[in-house]
Amino acid sequence: MEEKRSPWKDAWLNGLLAGVIMLYFSLVGMVKTFSSREVVGALSLGHVTLLLSLGVVVYTFLRRHKQESRGTLLGQAALMGAIGGFLLGLLPLLGQWVDFRFMLVQASPELYALLRFGQNPTVGFVLLIAVSAVTSMVIALIDFLPDFWRNAVVNAFLITIVVGMLSDLFKGMTIHAIFDPFMGASGLNYIGAVVVFLLSVAYFWMGKRRGEIKAEAAKDKTEAMAKKALPRWAVAGLLVAFLLFLPLILGSYLSHVLNMVGLYVIMGLGLNIVVGYAGLLDLGYVAFFALGAYTMGVLTSTSPLGVAHMTFWEALPFAILVALTAGILLGVPVLRMRGDYLAIVTLGFGEIIRILAVSDALKPFIGGAQGILSIIKPIIKFGGRTLLEFQTPIHFYYLILVGIGIAFFVAYRLRESRLGRAWMAMREDEDVAEAMGIDLVVIKLTAFGFGASFSGLAGAIFASYVGSIFPASFNLLISINVLSLIIVGGVGSLPGVVVGSLALVGLPELLREFAEYRMLMYGLALIAMMLLKPEGFWPEPIRQRELHAGEESGD
Amino acid sequence: MAPILDAQGVTKRFGGLVAVNNLDFTIEEGSIASVIGPNGAGKTTFFNCITGFYTPEEGHIIFDGHEIQGLRPDQVTKRGISRTYQNIRLFSNMTALENIMVGRHPLMRHTWWDAILHTSRYHKEEEEALEEAVRLLNFVGLAGLGDQMARNLPYGAQRRLEIARALASKPKLLLLDEPTAGMNPQETTEMIHFIQHLRDELGLSILLIEHDMKVVMTISEKIAVMDFGKKIAEGKPIDIQRNPRVIEAYLGRGAASGLSENEATATATA
Numbered sequence: 001m002e003e004k005r006s007p008w009k010d011a012w013l014n015g016l017l018a019g020v021i022m023l024y025f026s027l028v029g030m031v032k033t034f035s036s037r038e039v040v041g042a043l044s045l046g047h048v049t050l051l052l053s054l055g056v057v058v059y060t061f062l063r064r065h066k067q068e069s070r071g072t073l074l075g076q077a078a079l080m081g082a083i084g085g086f087l088l089g090l091l092p093l094l095g096q097w098v099d100f101r102f103m104l105v106q107a108s109p110e111l112y113a114l115l116r117f118g119q120n121p122t123v124g125f126v127l128l129i130a131v132s133a134v135t136s137m138v139i140a141l142i143d144f145l146p147d148f149w150r151n152a153v154v155n156a157f158l159i160t161i162v163v164g165m166l167s168d169l170f171k172g173m174t175i176h177a178i179f180d181p182f183m184g185a186s187g188l189n190y191i192g193a194v195v196v197f198l199l200s201v202a203y204f205w206m207g208k209r210r211g212e213i214k215a216e217a218a219k220d221k222t223e224a225m226a227k228k229a230l231p232r233w234a235v236a237g238l239l240v241a242f243l244l245f246l247p248l249i250l251g252s253y254l255s256h257v258l259n260m261v262g263l264y265v266i267m268g269l270g271l272n273i274v275v276g277y278a279g280l281l282d283l284g285y286v287a288f289f290a291l292g293a294y295t296m297g298v299l300t301s302t303s304p305l306g307v308a309h310m311t312f313w314e315a316l317p318f319a320i321l322v323a324l325t326a327g328i329l330l331g332v333p334v335l336r337m338r339g340d341y342l343a344i345v346t347l348g349f350g351e352i353i354r355i356l357a358v359s360d361a362l363k364p365f366i367g368g369a370q371g372i373l374s375i376i377k378p379i380i381k382f383g384g385r386t387l388l389e390f391q392t393p394i395h396f397y398y399l400i401l402v403g404i405g406i407a408f409f410v411a412y413r414l415r416e417s418r419l420g421r422a423w424m425a426m427r428e429d430e431d432v433a434e435a436m437g438i439d440l441v442v443i444k445l446t447a448f449g450f451g452a453s454f455s456g457l458a459g460a461i462f463a464s465y466v467g468s469i470f471p472a473s474f475n476l477l478i479s480i481n482v483l484s485l486i487i488v489g490g491v492g493s494l495p496g497v498v499v500g501s502l503a504l505v506g507l508p509e510l511l512r513e514f515a516e517y518r519m520l521m522y523g524l525a526l527i528a529m530m531l532l533k534p535e536g537f538w539p540e541p542i543r544q545r546e547l548h549a550g551e552e553s554g555d
Numbered sequence: 556m557a558p559i560l561d562a563q564g565v566t567k568r569f570g571g572l573v574a575v576n577n578l579d580f581t582i583e584e585g586s587i588a589s590v591i592g593p594n595g596a597g598k599t600t601f602f603n604c605i606t607g608f609y610t611p612e613e614g615h616i617i618f619d620g621h622e623i624q625g626l627r628p629d630q631v632t633k634r635g636i637s638r639t640y641q642n643i644r645l646f647s648n649m650t651a652l653e654n655i656m657v658g659r660h661p662l663m664r665h666t667w668w669d670a671i672l673h674t675s676r677y678h679k680e681e682e683e684a685l686e687e688a689v690r691l692l693n694f695v696g697l698a699g700l701g702d703q704m705a706r707n708l709p710y711g712a713q714r715r716l717e718i719a720r721a722l723a724s725k726p727k728l729l730l731l732d733e734p735t736a737g738m739n740p741q742e743t744t745e746m747i748h749f750i751q752h753l754r755d756e757l758g759l760s761i762l763l764i765e766h767d768m769k770v771v772m773t774i775s776e777k778i779a780v781m782d783f784g785k786k787i788a789e790g791k792p793i794d795i796q797r798n799p800r801v802i803e804a805y806l807g808r809g810a811a812s813g814l815s816e817n818e819a820t821a822t823a824t825a
Binding site (some may be wrong): 409410413414416417418419420421422424425428429431432433434435436437438439440446450542545 | 606608627628629632633637638640644646647648649650652653656657658660661663665666667669670671673677680681684685701702704720724
C-alpha cells in the first residue's frame with residue numbers, strides 16, 4: 001500500500017510550496033507589473049496573483065484531506081498560509097540588509113513595499129504572515145460550505161476579479177455613464193465589487209432553481225417539451241440582436257479587439273475541422289491564413305505590387321481558392337502520416353510559407369519583408385451607387401460577423417453528416433474507419449481543404465482590415481494560438497472555439513501592458529486546463545438521437 | 556451452391572516469417588465456417604488478408620465472383636465484407652448510434668455539398684440511416700442505449716454493438732474475430748444463439764475465428780485448423796475433433812501417438 005503522509009506534514013510542505021510559488025511570481029516581476037492595475041479598490045492584480053496561487057495550493061490540500069475534522073483543517077490552513085507568508089516575507093525582510101538585485105533584477109524596492117503593505121520591514125513581515133494565514137482560513141471556511149454554495153462563491157469571486165480586471169472595458173463603452181458609479185480609479189470600487197459578486201451568486205442560484213424546475217417538469221413529459229421549444233428560438237433571436245448592437249455599445253477600440261477575436265474564431269472553426277473532427281494535428285495552419293492574406297493583397301493592392309486591381313469581393317473567392325488548393329496539396333504528401341509526424345511536417349510547411357514571404361526571390365511579387373501596402377477595403381455598391389465602404393473597425397465587425405456565421409453554419413452542418421461522422425471515426429481509430437468502408441484519402445483531403453479555406457477567408461478579411469501585410473504577421477505563434485484556443489474551448493466543440501478565442505485572444509489584447517508575461521500565463525493556463533478541465537470550457541454535448549428517432553417513427 | 560469466398564493458395568510473409576502459407580479455404584454461401592488454431596497460427600493475418608488490411612504475396616481471394624486481393628480495406632467493405640475485432644475496437648468517444656451510422660457509410664451517397672445545403676438526398680439518407688441504426692440497435696438487444704458513449708457500455712454490449720456496426724453496411728460475409736473472448740459461459744451461450752440467429756434471420760455467411768471449442772463445435776458447419784500458417788485440417792466439427800493432427804497442434808505432440816522423439820523436441824524449441 002501507498003504510504004500516506006501525515007496531514008500536518010503535508011500542510012507544512014504545501015505551505016512551503018505556496019511560498020515558493022509566490023516568491024517565483026514576485027521574482028519574475030509579475031507581481032510588481034500586475035500591481036499597476038487595480039482590480040477592486042486598492043486590491044491590485046499583483047495581490048490577486050499571490051492570492052490565487054495561495055488559494056489553489058490550499059484548495060488542493062483541502063480536497064486531499066476531506067476526512068479530517070473541520071477544526072484541524074482550519075488549523076492546517078492557517079499553518080500553510082503562515083508558512084507561505086513567512087517565506088514570501090523573508091524577501092523584503094532580508095532585502096533591507098542584502099541586495100538581491102545583483103542577480104534577481106526584479107527584487108526591487110517597489111516590490112518590497114508592495115509585500116510589506118507599505119509598512120516598516122518588521123511590521124510588514126508580521127502583517128504578511130497574518131494576512132496570508134487569515135486568507136487561507138477564509139478559503140478553508142468557503143470550502144466547508146455545501147457544494148452548491150461553495151461553487152457559487154468561488155465562481156462569483158473569480159467573476160468579480162475578471163470584471164475588475166477588465167473594468168477599462170466598461171469605461172471604453174459608449175454607455176459608460178451607467179457603470180461609472182461602480183468604478184474606481186482603475187478597477188471596480190468596493191460597491192461595484194459587492195454588486196458584481198452578489199449578481200453572480202444570484203445568477204448561479206437562479207440556474208440551480210431552473211434546473212430543479214426542469215427536473216420537476218421532466219416528470220410530466222409533455223409540459224417539459226412545450227416549455228423547451230419556445231425559449232430556444234427566443235434565445236437565438238436575442239443573441240443575434242445582441243451581436244448586431246454590440247459594437248454600438250462597445251465603441252471603436254473594443255470593436256477592434258472583437259474583430260481580432262472574430263478572425264481567430266473563423267480560423268479556430270477551420271482548424272477545429274482538421275484537429276477537432278478529423279484528429280489531424282496541423283501546426284502549420286498559419287500558412288493558409290498567410291496565403292489568403294497575400295492573395296487578397298496581390299489582387300487588390302493599389303501599390304505597384306498589385307497585379308489585378310480587383311475589388312475585395314472579386315478577390316475573395318480567389319483567396320479562398322488558393323488556400324483551399326494549398327490545403328489539399330499539403331494533404332497529399334502527409335496522407336500516410338499520423339500524430340507527431342504529421343505535426344512536424346505541417347509545422348515545417350507553415351515555416352516554408354513564411355520564409356518564402358520574406359525571401360528575396362519572391363520580393364518583386366510580394367514585397368519581401370516590406371510586405372504589401374494599400375490593400376483596398378470592401379465596398380458595397382448598388383446600381384452604381386456606393387452604399388457602404390468598410391472603413392472603421394465597427395464596419396468590419398459586421399463583415400467578420402457574417403464570416404463567422406458562414407463558417408459556423410458550414411462547420412455545424414458538416415458535423416451532422418456522413419462526412420462529419422467519417423472524420424470523427426477516423427479521429428477515433430483510423431484503421432477501423434477504413435475497414436468501415438471510409439475512403440481515408442478523400443476524407444483527409446476534404447478536412448484539410450475545409451480547414452484551409454476557412455483560414456484563407458480569415459486571412460483575406462485580415463489583409464483588407466489592416467490594409468497592409470508583412471511576413472512577420474504570419475509567424476508560428478498564430479498556429480499555436482489557434483490550436484490552444486481550440487484546446488481551451490473544448491476540442492471538437494463549436495461554441496468552445498468562441499469561448500477559447502475570447503479567453504486567449506480577447507483577454508491578452510485587453511491586458512496588453514502585461515504582454516511580457518503572456519507566454520508564461522499561456523503555459524499556466526494550458527497546464528491548468530489539462531489538469532482540471534481536460535474537456536475544455538465548453539465541451540461538445542453528447543447528441544441525443546435515439547429517443548428522438550423513436551418519437552419520429554412512433555407517430 | 557457456389558462459394559461466397561474462395562481463397563486459393565494465399566501466402567503472406569513478414570520478412571522471413573511465413574504467417575499464412577499457401578492456404579486454400581472456401582466458405583459456402585449462407586454457412587457458418589470457423590478458423591481455429593493455436594496462438595500465432597496466422598488466423599488473424601488471414602482475416603487481414605481477406606479484409607484488405609494486408610495484401611497477400613501470393614494467391615487469389617475471390618469474393619462473390621470477383622478477385623479482391625490487393626484492394627484497400629474500404630473497397631473490400633464496399634463489396635460486402637465486414638468484420639469485428641478480437642479486442643473490441645469501437646469508436647469509443649462516439650455514441651452507440653453514431654458508431655452504427657458510421658458503419659452505414661458505404662451505403663450513403665451524399666457529399667459535403669448535400670450536407671451544407673441540406674438537400675433532399677441528405678434528408679432522405681440521414682433519416683434512413685438513423686432509422687436503420689435504431690433498428691439494428693434493437694436487433695442486437697441494445698434498445699435504449701443508443702445515446703450512450705460507446706466506451707461507457709458494458710463489455711458484452713460493446714461486443715454486440717461492434718456486430719451491429721458491422722451489419723450496418725449490409726455485408727454478405729461477416730468476419731467475427733473471437734466474438735466470445737472474455738465472456739462468461741452464459742454470455743457465450745447467448746452469443747452462440749445470436750450468431751445462429753444472424754445467419755438465419757439475415758441470410759449472412761459468417762466466418763469465425765474462435766478459441767472456445769464449445770462455440771466452434773456447436774455452430775460451425777465447416778472448420779479449418781491452422782498451425783504455423785498452414786492449414787492442417789478441414790472438415791465438419793465431428794471430423795476435426797477426431798483428427799490426430801489437430802489434437803497434436805492443440806495438446807502437443809506427446810498427446811498424439813506415433814511420434815518420434817526429435818519431432819517433439821523440435822516443437823518444444825520452436
